Amino acid sequence: MLGSLKVFFDAVRSGGSNEASKVDGSEDAVAALLVKAGTLDGDFGADERQAIEALLAARYACSAEEASKKVDEALKALENSVDFYNFTKVIRDEFDHDQRVELMEMLWEVAYADGVLHDFEASLMRRVTGLIYVTDQESGAARKRVMQKLGLAE
Template sequence: MLGSLKVLFDTVRSGGAAEASRSDGVQEAVAALLVKAAQLDGAFGADERRAIEVLLASRFGCAPDEAGQKVDGAIKDLESSVDFYGFTRVIRDEFDHDQRVELMEMLWEVAYADGVLHDYEASLMRRVTGLIYVTDQESGAARKRVMQKLGLAE
């Protein structure tokens, strides 16, 4: 509760800068998780990068070049990060349940951007599902929606 009051006072005092900073943190966390999913199979290709940029532009209403900058920033963040748990904590704290399910759908879309699900990508999905408090059933349903959207057979 005290944390919420501090955020409220910071937002009022800074004219919304705290809210913008929190929004930037969420966007960075989402971008980092999407890039992590794309990198796990050892080949971060143009198809995966394009899928991430489209997803970021669509989700956050930004221009394609800004989405590209977010991807570049996420790559740098992941290079200097030992794990991705900090990113999932941001998502868990800032997204409501439906938004977290939507993120799982975005992650599945990146994992299937090259048409194949690698074992490491599947492992990441299972870990992220638990870390952001999405059920296996909800993640599975998100996966099926993505496969149908991309025209992939189950």
């Protein structure tokens, strides 16, 4: 707890930038956002972790071990981060519109990995939608595709 407060105040003193939470590229940013979605309900279980690893392996054509390493690195990056703006900025700068919509679909898949959408996960989805310049309609359509894919009722 005190470590989190120190990170927060260090970031405030440095004008909002936090060296520890900076990301090297879009792969790190995607992994961090997916992990953020998986951890928001307070229970980062095997369902979420497996969903994230599978999404990363498919998106970046990497092995299961590499995907697992990306998840571990994302967890560390999020521990040292006071927000997720740095991650969404990378996505906005490096992804075209279709890729950002695809990311929303990936995020919905992680949010529904345990079969339930938690209020905190829904809030994250609304915030990320705006930060990466995806419309609510596009995010809603991505959500419906995921629910259909996972066999969940609306």
